[in-house]
Amino acid sequence: MMILDKLADSTRKRVEACKKKISLEQLKRQAAEKENKQAFLFEKMLKTKDISFICEVKKASPSKGIIAEDFPYLQIAKDYEKAGATAISVLTEPECFLGSDVYLQEIAQAVDIPVLRKDFTVDEYQIYEAYLLGASAVLLICALLSVEQLLRFRTIADELGISCLVEAHDKDEIEKALAAKARIIGVNNRDLRDFTVNINNSIRMREYVPDDIIFVSESGIKTAQDIEALRQHNVQAALIGETFMRSTDKVTALAELFGKIQVPKIKFCGIKSQADVAIINKVEPDYIGFILAPSKRQITVELARQLKDKLKPQIKTVGVFVDEALENVITAIKTIQLDVVQLHGNETEEYIEELRQNTAVDIWKAVRVKNIREIEKWQNSGADKLLFDTYRPAVAGGTGEVFDWSVLENCQRPFVLAGGLSSKNIVKAVRRLSPWAVDINSTVETDGNKDSEKINEIMAIMERLR
Numbered sequence: 001m002m003i004l005d006k007l008a009d010s011t012r013k014r015v016e017a018c019k020k021k022i023s024l025e026q027l028k029r030q031a032a033e034k035e036n037k038q039a040f041l042f043e044k045m046l047k048t049k050d051i052s053f054i055c056e057v058k059k060a061s062p063s064k065g066i067i068a069e070d071f072p073y074l075q076i077a078k079d080y081e082k083a084g085a086t087a088i089s090v091l092t093e094p095e096c097f098l099g100s101d102v103y104l105q106e107i108a109q110a111v112d113i114p115v116l117r118k119d120f121t122v123d124e125y126q127i128y129e130a131y132l133l134g135a136s137a138v139l140l141i142c143a144l145l146s147v148e149q150l151l152r153f154r155t156i157a158d159e160l161g162i163s164c165l166v167e168a169h170d171k172d173e174i175e176k177a178l179a180a181k182a183r184i185i186g187v188n189n190r191d192l193r194d195f196t197v198n199i200n201n202s203i204r205m206r207e208y209v210p211d212d213i214i215f216v217s218e219s220g221i222k223t224a225q226d227i228e229a230l231r232q233h234n235v236q237a238a239l240i241g242e243t244f245m246r247s248t249d250k251v252t253a254l255a256e257l258f259g260k261i262q263v264p265k266i267k268f269c270g271i272k273s274q275a276d277v278a279i280i281n282k283v284e285p286d287y288i289g290f291i292l293a294p295s296k297r298q299i300t301v302e303l304a305r306q307l308k309d310k311l312k313p314q315i316k317t318v319g320v321f322v323d324e325a326l327e328n329v330i331t332a333i334k335t336i337q338l339d340v341v342q343l344h345g346n347e348t349e350e351y352i353e354e355l356r357q358n359t360a361v362d363i364w365k366a367v368r369v370k371n372i373r374e375i376e377k378w379q380n381s382g383a384d385k386l387l388f389d390t391y392r393p394a395v396a397g398g399t400g401e402v403f404d405w406s407v408l409e410n411c412q413r414p415f416v417l418a419g420g421l422s423s424k425n426i427v428k429a430v431r432r433l434s435p436w437a438v439d440i441n442s443t444v445e446t447d448g449n450k451d452s453e454k455i456n457e458i459m460a461i462m463e464r465l466r
């Protein structure tokens with residue numbers, strides 16, 4: 001019997017045992033009661049311009065045996081998220097992969113990125129289970145399922161708002177996936193009959209999958225050259241297990257596979273005490289920001305001047321203002337000796353022009369992003385840089401919340417990215433949007449003060465991207 005048939009057999013037995021504890025009807029009722037706050041997040045996140053990474057959490061596999069003796073699955077998942085993974089694949093098959101539903105459930109709660117349940121789906125029961133465990137996607141293997149089953153399982157997943165990664169190995173299986181109207185097709189580079197791996201398999205199969213379907217290359221991806229080859233063939237995502245599981249530093253491993261990127265300038269905003277300055281002087285970011293507008297982070301011009309005095313001279317200072325009278329901005333620039341003015345309110349082009357006439361500092365205009373029109377409106381602004389931040393009614397800035405980055409994908413000007421940037425999402429943001437600078441504020445605070453550990457973590461992550 002082939003390994004796949006064995007796995008399918010044991011999975012059927014496992015599902016029957018589960019049904020004795022909780023019936024399918026009970027499971028369906030539980031699913032109906034659960035609100036899906038992020039429907040189809042898995043496929044939404046994979047629709048990016050450059051290649052995405054689905055990083056796998058697996059303890060063992062039939063071909064390699066134990067991959068990770070020590071298996072801190074939650075830490076592994078969190079490290080993947082920091083490394084810029086778009087999604088995480090979690091093996092739940094218990095016999096050959098030593099997986100567990102518990103891993104999936106805990107990981108889905110611990111990370112903000114979507115999680116795929118990697119199991120041998122042979123029964124609709126498993127789709128409801130996956131949804132209830134917090135998965136955003138399930139795996140459907142063409143070699144195990146008929147077109148009718150694929151269609152039925154995909155329809156159930158659609159009703160629940162979760163995605164299906166439909167796995168094929170050859171042209172016939174791709175046709176099956178297409179007949180089942182798969183929106184995401186994963187081509188496995190591993191031949192499950194003899195476990196041989198060849199990443200050219202997905203490259204060979206690329207032409208059979210239409211461009212409007214997300215194409216994922218699975219298994220055996222090891223090097224930056226592999227990723228470059230997949231990129232050249234318009235592969236949207238790489239699903240990588242063993243290579244990442246064996247790496248001790250996931251951020252560096254993913255950075256090496258992804259290839260060189262332009263690392264943005266770094267600004268930490270909301271510096272308000274000598275203690276903050278001491279933290280900043282140790283890590284030397286490119287910019288820091290003083291909030292000179294009403295906010296829990298507001299400081300006086302005089303305090304900003306004193307803090308600037310203690311700051312290493314190579315670190316540039318940004319004054320953040322919200323609809324401030326022009327003469328006050330000009331006075332603050334002179335008193336503090338600011339390098340940059342960040343206008344975070346409803347300042348107009350005329351205001352920017354007048355400021356330009358009166359000072360030599362760089363001017364950054366903050367745009368709080370409501371929709372793509374907001375971005376387009378400011379493309380010809382006279383400001384030196386646009387800074388994009390999250391829009392929240394009645395809050396000028398410092399929301400700590402991320403906005404929908406897809407609106408920035410075609411932005412023509414170099415920009416500063418702000419809004420809820422943290423060690424969890426900064427790498428993904430940098431790879432996806434190539435900002436000129438990143439502006440980090442609320443997420444590096446603890447109890448209202450800048451936190452050296454959180455700042456150091458961001459700096460260490462960015463350093464590993466260089």
Ligand SMILES: O=C(O)c1ccccc1N[C@@H]1O[C@H](COP(=O)(O)O)[C@@H](O)[C@H]1O
Pocket residue numbers: 269270289291293294295296297298320322344387389396397398399400401418419420421439440441442443
């Ligand atoms: O941080 C503030 O309190 C603030 C107040 C008024 C205007 C701007 C403010 N901060 C700016 O907000 C963005 C994003 O911050 P976060 O990371 O979401 O907390 C950043 O540009 C700050 O300069």
